[in-house]
Amino acid sequence: MAAETEPAAAAASGGIAGEMEVEAYRRLFPLAFLERHLGESVRPDARRLAEARTPTVALGAVSFAHGSALVRLGDTAMLASIKLEVMSPPAESPDEGSLAVEFHMPPICSPQVRPGRPAEAAPVISKALEDVLISSGMLNLKELCLISGKASWLAYLDIYCLNADGSLFDAALISSVAAFTHLEIPLVSVGDDGRVFTVGGNEGKAKFELVNREKRKLTLGDIPFSLTCALHKDSVLADPTSEEESIIETSMTVVVDSSDRLVSIQKLGGTVASMSTIKECISLAKERRRKLREILTDCVEAMEVDQTEEV
Template sequence: MAAGTEATAAGGLTGEIQVEAYRRLFPLGFLERHIRESVRPDARRPDGARPTTVALGAVSSAHGSALVRLGDTAMLASIKLEVMSPSSEAPDEGSVAVEFHMPPICSPLVRPGRPAEVASVICKTLENILMSSGMLNLKELCLISGKDSWLAYLDVYCLNADGSLFDAALISAVAAFIHLEIPLVSVGDDGRVFTVGGNEGKTKYELVNIVKRNLTFTNIPFSLTCALHKDSVLVDPTAEEESIIETSVTVVLDSSDQIVSIQKPGGAVTSMATIKECISLAKDRRRKLREILMDSVEAMEAYQTD
């Protein structure tokens, strides 16, 4: 009996080794065999996204921060505010500076001293989406018109890169801005604006803003990346799937399901029917992401109340 059990275990182990060898040697064939059964290597359906979590306030030293996990992809976004002089073209507006970081620890494909090419693309796209979506009202970052305003430094760090990096980066950036709290500031005798610490009620200087506050949002952008292979649409692809499938589409929608952006970085020609399917899937995903984000806000508020 023991011998039979050992033989079964050995056979199972051999089978696992053979499957893994086939997966590495013939990755496309391995993926296609799964797709034919309407299942993916990680057991998801083609239209299924990975589990997503949002934790607000992950960085205590930042004015706003969020840690997001999208499957095994992890993003940390933090915002630091600094007082600056506004431009003459927009004297009553603040500004936002975006940086996206991919340190070598996030992926074996990222080498020390060699910035990943995708990092600059994600950084530029992220900045464009945050501005063009109408999520941020830069007038809310104004302190004294024509004299002082806030410059928000948004840094997004990829802690683990396992696919759909832009989706995770956008969620973390949005969550960090939602968590952002504008600090109290006063004007000193020299006319310079400075932030007020914990003794704000005891300051001898008049406060510019009476209470700490959060920003207001009307249109919050959410995105969904779909990998396209023949007639199949794979939602929220992993790094393994992205390395196999060359064609992908990223759809960005706002709170009203209006299209903010559709990006297709190369790959095969895609039919309009497939694009419409991606948009439909993005609408479903937007609603779920909004629920996740609102749940994280409620969890933070409940924690602060306790």
């Protein structure tokens, strides 16, 4: 037990040997190591308990996609891309397009993902992302309609986890939203056989009769933003890393939209959370939403300035 209660002595001795002993203690007694930090209201990566990592967003990361974004959240990295394909709309919604979401976790993203074995978290995150993007009202699927009852767009949204260091859903949602802000719907025309196909370049505009006269952006409604919190005893840790997630069994993910309305709340593991804890998580999510909205807005404005200068 002495090893569990006296890790600071090695650190105080300084030097490489002291650092090695602290790292060994961190690996052997991860919960005790974390709780010593929480007792001082700080985390192993020096963040405050309620402090989330600041994301970086790069739009247009994939040149051949209709919309794409690369997002980093600390060491977590996500690449989202959207490809549009013409399809026949379903009979129950003849004037709407469709959305298909798939979240990918290749073996390079984490040592926990083994080659040849699909990651268990991937289909869960895929379903959660699709539910949030539709239920939030961000997308108006009618805008993806080309010819009512005959042709509409199917938006394939693929999110690739390049590095998994915690809060995967949060990073995936940010990258998805950013990709949709970058999305540009291409020009399309109808052939003599009734087939709808995409048209590129000014030459194509003159040669074919267009269904849509110009490339356009989607009109996005209330945009969803999320924050995952790890819950340990009386501590709420915003935006946990993979190390914190591996130690703490209980987490709560709160999704709010750009009007601060609650879209969804999901709790995993542990006992029933108190109402004060739930309210704290919602409050942190709303604060996080405001910061993320500012970052996304700045990124879009910077992209528009670059496009104007190119013209």
